[in-house]
Each structure stands twice: as structure tokens, then as C-alpha cells.
Amino acid sequence: MYQHVQPNNTNHIHANGHNVPTKATSNGTMCANGTLGTEGPEAPETDSSGTGRMRKPLERNGSTQNHVVHLERRLGLFSGVALIVGTMIGSGIFVSPSGLLVRTGSVGVSFIIWLACGVLSLLGALAYAELGTMNTSSGAEWAYFMDAYGPAPAFLFSWVSTLVLKPSQMAIICLSFAQYAVEAFVTECDPPRGVVKMVALVAIVMILFVNCYSVNLGMAVQNVFTAAKLVAVVVVICGGAWKLMQGNTQHLSNAFNGPMPNVGAIATAFYTGLWAYDGWNNLNYVTEEIKNPSKNLPRSIIIGIPLVTLCYALINISYLAAMSPQEMIESEAVAVTFGNRILGALAWLMPLSVTISTFGSANGTLFAAGRLCFAASREGHLLDILSYVHVRRLTPAPGLIFHSLIASAMVLHGTIDSLIDFFSFTAWIFYGGAMLALIVMRYTKPNYPRPYKVPIIIPVVVLVISVYLVAAPIFETPRVEYLYALLFIFAGLIFYVPFVKLGMTPRFMNKVTLFFQLLLEVVPTSSMAMFE
Numbered sequence: 001m002y003q004h005v006q007p008n009n010t011n012h013i014h015a016n017g018h019n020v021p022t023k024a025t026s027n028g029t030m031c032a033n034g035t036l037g038t039e040g041p042e043a044p045e046t047d048s049s050g051t052g053r054m055r056k057p058l059e060r061n062g063s064t065q066n067h068v069v070h071l072e073r074r075l076g077l078f079s080g081v082a083l084i085v086g087t088m089i090g091s092g093i094f095v096s097p098s099g100l101l102v103r104t105g106s107v108g109v110s111f112i113i114w115l116a117c118g119v120l121s122l123l124g125a126l127a128y129a130e131l132g133t134m135n136t137s138s139g140a141e142w143a144y145f146m147d148a149y150g151p152a153p154a155f156l157f158s159w160v161s162t163l164v165l166k167p168s169q170m171a172i173i174c175l176s177f178a179q180y181a182v183e184a185f186v187t188e189c190d191p192p193r194g195v196v197k198m199v200a201l202v203a204i205v206m207i208l209f210v211n212c213y214s215v216n217l218g219m220a221v222q223n224v225f226t227a228a229k230l231v232a233v234v235v236v237i238c239g240g241a242w243k244l245m246q247g248n249t250q251h252l253s254n255a256f257n258g259p260m261p262n263v264g265a266i267a268t269a270f271y272t273g274l275w276a277y278d279g280w281n282n283l284n285y286v287t288e289e290i291k292n293p294s295k296n297l298p299r300s301i302i303i304g305i306p307l308v309t310l311c312y313a314l315i316n317i318s319y320l321a322a323m324s325p326q327e328m329i330e331s332e333a334v335a336v337t338f339g340n341r342i343l344g345a346l347a348w349l350m351p352l353s354v355t356i357s358t359f360g361s362a363n364g365t366l367f368a369a370g371r372l373c374f375a376a377s378r379e380g381h382l383l384d385i386l387s388y389v390h391v392r393r394l395t396p397a398p399g400l401i402f403h404s405l406i407a408s409a410m411v412l413h414g415t416i417d418s419l420i421d422f423f424s425f426t427a428w429i430f431y432g433g434a435m436l437a438l439i440v441m442r443y444t445k446p447n448y449p450r451p452y453k454v455p456i457i458i459p460v461v462v463l464v465i466s467v468y469l470v471a472a473p474i475f476e477t478p479r480v481e482y483l484y485a486l487l488f489i490f491a492g493l494i495f496y497v498p499f500v501k502l503g504m505t506p507r508f509m510n511k512v513t514l515f516f517q518l519l520l521e522v523v524p525t526s527s528m529a530m531f532e
Helices: 077-088 092-104 106-133 141-148 151-183 195-211 217-244 264-278 283-287 293-322 325-332 334-342 349-380 397-413 416-445 457-476 480-501 507-518
Strands: none
Touching: 077 217, 077 283, 077 293, 077 349, 092 106, 092 264, 092 293, 092 325, 106 264, 106 283, 106 293, 106 416, 141 151, 141 349, 141 416, 151 195, 151 334, 151 349, 151 397, 151 416, 151 480, 195 217, 195 349, 195 397, 217 293, 217 334, 217 349, 264 293, 264 325, 264 416, 264 457, 283 293, 283 349, 283 397, 293 325, 293 334, 325 334, 334 349, 349 397, 397 507, 416 480
């Protein structure tokens, strides 16, 4: 919860580092150099290039007169695992199986890709664990890019993530939610596309209201819907086990029949599978909330991601025990078709459970997106108004509304498959950038404390795979959308140079900010703090 104290006279903190406080360590000691101390203050660290120290973290340890809001470490190991599992298991496993089969043309290859996506996500998350324990600032890639490359690449990430990645992620999940919700009432034909999009828009509005109304309400919704999500997973796995005990293994016995997919098809198939695993880095967005992050962050990853991979493998086997690969491809809602085959009169439980699951995932996506938006805006990388909070409800309403408007536009003009491809292509550019950042800081900041350190081969492998995932589709099946994505990323420099680098502000922006401040009843915070 937000805690009110008297604000100071500072209204904004810029990327040049002014007014950034010292950092509180997990045991309450203060480190002037911003490092994470487990036994006491660390000595100031000077990197090998002589360029200085790491950025100051965003969190505080307790309230002072300079704090308008502050963040407490409240997430333990169990909560960390729950956050990873709850955000990863969303709509992907209920939508992606058919898309993966279409692109591979083989049950066996698609199953291998499912497992490979899990291994890749685990390796990437372990590398992120080193980054997250080196710098416990929230913001994930944005904070790591600031450390390794400086403000320009960090701005490009916040630019793309705020305008494309997070909104498209929410749009995909809400479209999946609408697909399942409408499918429950339309059994004779495919649900009308217009109706599906309208339901998705209604879901966005509901989620926006929940998160703008109360942070506690948003968290309560997330917890309840995560439980329902696990029920859906257990139902599918148990139903598949029952069919296998009856001897329905014909669709698994010839798993590798058919031609092998080409290099480009495998890369796009990875896009589809990795979408179902997306969320493996979400814990890094809230590292300031984790108790003892040097231990609980990597432990949560090591427990959570293999658990999700196991669930996904069992769910895919369960699907193939109840229906043929062709039936999976033809089904717009695989889990609903599965429920109709297995549950009989209780088949309605499956679309209900999956609808609840996807709604909860969308809620969590919007909740997390606000943290990145808030942090980047406080550094002067986005509009100031996006870092403001509601004066009474203490929710980041402007950032939430901004994300929801962009997600609504994507719902109106996109389909699930096209959005997944665009999201995955763009996201893995920045995932690869984070791996390169880890490698770079091994040389530029060799003496910086690393409470958790991965073998250097892990970020190298993930970086190579990231390059493949980005380059292979471009060379195999060139599409103008990939060019648009790259142009959009670098178009951010048009705004970075005048408005961030040179600090120019159009005269009318003060009036615009004041107008929305009065309209939304929001105020700026006065210190580098986050909300919980």
C-alpha cells in the first residue's frame, strides 16, 4: 500500500541521476554505491572501463520525509514461484498447440519444441537472475540496459515495451479470453469475429477499472484467478490420463511421421511456443519486493519454470489422447474441444476455467506493465503524466489507461496469430540485448558484487538462439511486418534526442499534463520509489 508522508520540493527525477538516494540493502544497511549488501555496506565499485558505478536502485527501506510512496520486501520463495507460474500459464497453452502443429506439421517435432522452449526460458531466466541480483532496481531490461549501454538503448526498450510489447501481450490474452467466453455460447459455428473483439474490449475495460480502483483489489483478483487457472490445468491432465488408460495412444505412436519443417518454420514455431512461456522474466520487474532476492530470485526460477514445462508437456499429451492433430488444428479453442470430449455434461467447466485463467493473466499483465511505465517515466524517458498516481486510490491510473488504450487498438486491428508473431519477434530482440548486457558487464564491471552468477555459456547460448529467432524468419519468409518492427524500434531515437538527451519540452506539454492531472486526479511522486 502507499504510505503518505510530506513530499519534498522535487517533482521529477531525470536520467542524469540527480536526487537519487542511497540504497538500502536487504538487511537494512545502506550502500552509497548502490550495491546489494548482505553482510554490510559494500565498498564503492569502479568498473574496468573507469566509467563509474551502477545506477541507484528504485526501492527504499522504510519511510522518510522524502518518501511519498515506498516499497517493502514482502515476496518470499512461495510468492516468487506463484508469480512465475501464475503469469506464465495463461492463454498460450490453450491457444498455441494448434498453431505449433500447423507450423511444424509433426506431433513429435512440436513436442520437442515445447520442451526446448521450456529449456530456453529456464536458461534465459537464470541469466536474468544474475542481472536481477546485481541490480535490484525494478524495470528488468530497462534497468539492465541503463547499466550496460546507457540511457539511449534503455529508452528504446521503454519506448517499444510501452507502445508495443506490453499492450500487444494484453491484447493477445484478452482476445483469447473473448474466444473462450464466446465459444461457450456458440457450438454450431465459429464465434463471430466482431463479437469476440467486443468481448475482449469489455475485458480490458473491466481489468482497467479493477487496477485503477485499488492495488489491493487487483492483487486479490490475481490470486483468486490463479487458483482457477491451476484447476483448469489439473482437469486437462487428469482427463488425458484417463483417456490414455483406456488405450487412446494412436495419435502419439506415429509422432514423427511427415516431412521435417524448414529453418524458418522452426523459428516461427518457436515464436508460438515461447509465447506460452512468456512471463519467465516477470519476477525481475518486481525484484524490489522480493525478500532476500539473491537467494529467492534464482530459487523461484529453478522451481517455477521446470514446473510450468512439466505442466505443458502433460497438457499436450492429454490433448493428443483425446483428439487427433487435425482436430486440434481445426479447433479455435482446443481446451473447449477437449472438455466436450472428456467432461460430458460438465464440459462447461473447461471454457469457464480457461476464461477465468486468461482474465487473470491479463490482469497481471496490466499490473506489471504499470511498473515499467512508472519507472521509465520517473527517469524522464516517457511522459511525466505516466508516472503520476491517483491522489486517493494511489494507483498509477495514467499509465494503466495508456496501456489499455493501445491494447484496445490492437484488439480492433489484429488477430491472435499475427500479434503473437509481432510480439515474439520484437521481444526476442530485447531478450538478446539483455543477454549481451550480462556478457558486456562481465568485462566492464568485473568487480561488481554478483550474489548469483551463472556460467558464461548460458547467456552466450541464449544470445545465439535469440539472434536465430530474430534472423531466421527474416531470411526464410521475409515479411514487411519485420521491417516495420525494426523501423519502429529505431524511430524512438527521433523522440529520444530532442526530448530526453537535450531535455526539450514543448510549451503546451505543461498545460496538457495539468489538464490530465486535474481530469484524472493524479499527482507526481517526489522520490525514486515504487508502488505496491
